[in-house]
Amino acid sequence: MKIVLRNPRRELDMAGPMRVHALLERLEINREAVLVIRGDTLVTGDAQLSDDDEVEIRPVVSGGVA
Amino acid sequence: MKCRRCRGPAVIEVRRHNAGFCRDCFLHHCREQVRKTIEDFDMLQPGDRVLIAVSGGKDSLALWDILRDLGHDVDGLYLGLGIDDYSDESGNYARAYADARGAKLVKVDLPTDLGFDIPTGSRVARRAPCSACGLSKRHLFNQAAVDNGYDVVATGHNLDDEAAVLFGNVLRWSTDYLGRQLPVLPAGNGFVRKVKPLVRLGERETAAYCVLAGIDYQVEECPMAAGNRHLGYKDALNAIEDQSPGSKHAFYFGFLEKASPLFTPEAAREQENLQRCAQCGTPTTGEVCAFCRLAERARR
Numbered sequence: 634m635k636i637v638l639r640n641p642r643r644e645l646d647m648a649g650p651m652r653v654h655a656l657l658e659r660l661e662i663n664r665e666a667v668l669v670i671r672g673d674t675l676v677t678g679d680a681q682l683s684d685d686d687e688v689e690i691r692p693v694v695s696g697g698v699a
Numbered sequence: 700m701k702c703r704r705c706r707g708p709a710v711i712e713v714r715r716h717n718a719g720f721c722r723d724c725f726l727h728h729c730r731e732q733v734r735k736t737i738e739d740f741d742m743l744q745p746g747d748r749v750l751i752a753v754s755g756g757k758d759s760l761a762l763w764d765i766l767r768d769l770g771h772d773v774d775g776l777y778l779g780l781g782i783d784d785y786s787d788e789s790g791n792y793a794r795a796y797a798d799a800r801g802a803k804l805v806k807v808d809l810p811t812d813l814g815f816d817i818p819t820g821s822r823v824a825r826r827a828p829c830s831a832c833g834l835s836k837r838h839l840f841n842q843a844a845v846d847n848g849y850d851v852v853a854t855g856h857n858l859d860d861e862a863a864v865l866f867g868n869v870l871r872w873s874t875d876y877l878g879r880q881l882p883v884l885p886a887g888n889g890f891v892r893k894v895k896p897l898v899r900l901g902e903r904e905t906a907a908y909c910v911l912a913g914i915d916y917q918v919e920e921c922p923m924a925a926g927n928r929h930l931g932y933k934d935a936l937n938a939i940e941d942q943s944p945g946s947k948h949a950f951y952f953g954f955l956e957k958a959s960p961l962f963t964p965e966a967a968r969e970q971e972n973l974q975r976c977a978q979c980g981t982p983t984t985g986e987v988c989a990f991c992r993l994a995e996r997a998r999r
Binding site for chain 2: 639640663664665666667668670674675676677678679691692693694695696
């Protein structure tokens with residue numbers, strides 16, 4: 634499956650199937666700090682990702698508060 | 700995972716509520732959290748004209764959308780900060796939202812209208828970029844609200860923002876800031892009322908709201924914010940939240956309930972000592988306010 638990461642934008646290829654929470658653990662990404670988007674909607678941590686999925690891991694943390 | 704409300708398939712889990720939601724029930728959940736916040740803190744009155752500070756990011760666009768859904772009279776103000784392409788792109792997201800929904804968006808452009816940009820202002824004033832930006836935003840949003848007859852300025856500060864600011868203020872025991880860290884600051888002394896209706900929603904929820912509501916927003920981080928202290932506090936709090944969901948909510952709302960009243964008298968005393976800025980008339984502790992000093996140095 635294709636994994637799209639942001640800030641900066643980059644892509645990874647990983648073998649599926651795999652659950653979302655396992656993917657985040659493998660990439661050492663805190664699940665509180667991202668959304669996982671497949672197609673045009675979100676998926677929960679227990680969702681199974683298949684080998685031909687394209688998934689965006691979108692960071693949600695913004696830091697401009699003065 | 701099933702939606703807590705309708706038992707259909709969930710698309711998002713909110714661990715601090717121990718709940719999953721489908722799209723429609725999640726949008727309902729967000730609107731209800733904001734409605735409850737406005738009601739609990741007495742933020743908005745019927746007939747209030749609300750000016751929302753719109754950045755083109757997830758928080759301000761979600762807030763704008765929810766306040767419109769809840770029937771409030773709300774216009775947007777976008778402040779162009781002059782941060783290269785980032786500002787142009789952010790402004791485009793704000794404009795696209797407004798145009799698609801027939802909402803009113805006013806734009807103030809720092810370089811064009813005030814003769815300086817944030818990178819220059821930050822450098823000459825020797826302030827951190829986020830500090831110069833925050834100072835300019837607070838001043839200009841209040842000024843725009845006063846000049847155009849708005850009763851309230853609403854900002855998209857969310858639970859993560861407030862918990863991180865609180866974390867920093869507690870680390871340094873900045874008691875003056877702790878006394879002013881409230882979800883509502885009342886009008887008075889030349890300031891319009893300021894409200895933060897998103898304090899019950901985390902930034903993961905505001906981002907999810909935008910994705911599920913079909914709102915395009917600026918996903919890229921501001922290039923000037925990279926590596927700042929505030930992001931470090933958010934990382935630390937998210938590490939705690941991952942282990943113990945609900946910690947950020949308990950930290951912030953526990954502060955409001957149990958500790959905030961201890962610090963408000965000091966902040967109130969500071970407000971009594973304000974005088975009018977000799978240049979713009981804004982209330983300030985000195986002869987000339989910090990924004991006018993920053994702008995003057997940046998224009999040289």
